[in-house]
Amino acid sequence: MVIVHTSTAEVIRERSGEKSTVGFVPTMGNLHQGHLSLLREALKHDPVVYFSIFVNPKQFGPSEDFNKYPRTLEDDLSLIRTVEKEFPSSKIVVYAPASPEEVYPPGYNQRVDVTGLSERLEGANRPGHFEGVATVVYRLFEIVKPREAFFGLKDYQQYLVIRQMALDLSLPLKVTGMPIIRDHDGLALSSRNQYLNAEERVEALTLSRTLKKVKEALDGKKMNLPLAQKIIQETLKDPRWNYLELLDGHSLSRDLSESGLVSLLGVFQLRTTRLLDNIQMELK
Ligand code: AMP
Numbered sequence: 001m002v003i004v005h006t007s008t009a010e011v012i013r014e015r016s017g018e019k020s021t022v023g024f025v026p027t028m029g030n031l032h033q034g035h036l037s038l039l040r041e042a043l044k045h046d047p048v049v050y051f052s053i054f055v056n057p058k059q060f061g062p063s064e065d066f067n068k069y070p071r072t073l074e075d076d077l078s079l080i081r082t083v084e085k086e087f088p089s090s091k092i093v094v095y096a097p098a099s100p101e102e103v104y105p106p107g108y109n110q111r112v113d114v115t116g117l118s119e120r121l122e123g124a125n126r127p128g129h130f131e132g133v134a135t136v137v138y139r140l141f142e143i144v145k146p147r148e149a150f151f152g153l154k155d156y157q158q159y160l161v162i163r164q165m166a167l168d169l170s171l172p173l174k175v176t177g178m179p180i181i182r183d184h185d186g187l188a189l190s191s192r193n194q195y196l197n198a199e200e201r202v203e204a205l206t207l208s209r210t211l212k213k214v215k216e217a218l219d220g221k222k223m224n225l226p227l228a229q230k231i232i233q234e235t236l237k238d239p240r241w242n243y244l245e246l247l248d249g250h251s252l253s254r255d256l257s258e259s260g261l262v263s264l265l266g267v268f269q270l271r272t273t274r275l276l277d278n279i280q281m282e283l284k
Contacts, residue, residue, distance in 0.1 A: 024146035059132030242267035
């Protein structure tokens with residue numbers, strides 16, 4: 001069963017009647033297989049899954065693509081219905097707020113800021129972005145009250161920020177990160193890929209290919225950190241890169257000996273489209 005609500009009051013009413021635990025997948029819509037992988041995973045864990053589709057104005061900067069961000073609710077619902085058929089006894093509640101005021105009623109004053117983790121990488125490039133993300137996810141958690149919420153590791157820093165927020169605020173839920181779903185040629189799926197023209201779509205492969213090349217330098221017995229750093233330095237001479245950094249996978253600190261989990265995170269920009277990708281490695 002798929003139920004669609006466009007008002008927060010309806011979602012709160014629906015939620016208060018749930019007899020079983022609830023999983024949650026927050027998105028901005030324009031769904032692709034990356035989003036659907038989160039939905040499938042959530043349905044494996046909980047018989048009832050709330051799935052939000054909301055382009056959150058608070059996480060866009062003044063010169064960013066809030067107005068042009070693709071809004072495709074009818075297509076999104078069709079895709080959700082195809083997944084629902086795979087889980088016949090499930091209940092999916094789609095929360096697609098009719099307006100930002102449904103999420104932030106007039107006078108709403110709350111702001112959630114996860115300091116530290118939010119200030120680097122995407123946070124440095126997009127001031128206020130993670131405050132907008134943490135604020136909306138906190139608000140959605142408050143409405144949906146999930147047992148478990150699912151996020152893509154595609155937005156790795158976002159996943160870490162939400163995990164930290166849940167920890168700091170002792171939220172009674174589990175934050176789960178799910179693997180990046182890629183196109184056949186390695187490009188991570190993203191709603192923003194459709195901004196690319198044919199030529200840029202080819203150029204975009206530089207991103208995943210470079211991540212792979214650095215990972216290969218660090219993989220297995222080789223673990224050639226100087227070679228990895230050299231590839232990164234050479235790569236950054238190309239001005240299309242916003243950043244490419246090898247960091248601790250939990251704290252995003254530069255000290256790679258902290259936890260043994262290392263993340264390579266990069267943003268490659270084609271005209272105004274910033275493409276994000278990352279890869280995780282265990283340093284032995
Ligand atoms: P968005 O609609 O872009 O805000 O994304 C909603 C959720 O889907 C976030 O948790 C993203 O990290 C996740 N997501 C987006 N693209 C992918 C992908 N290619 N693979 C896995 N998860 C993804």
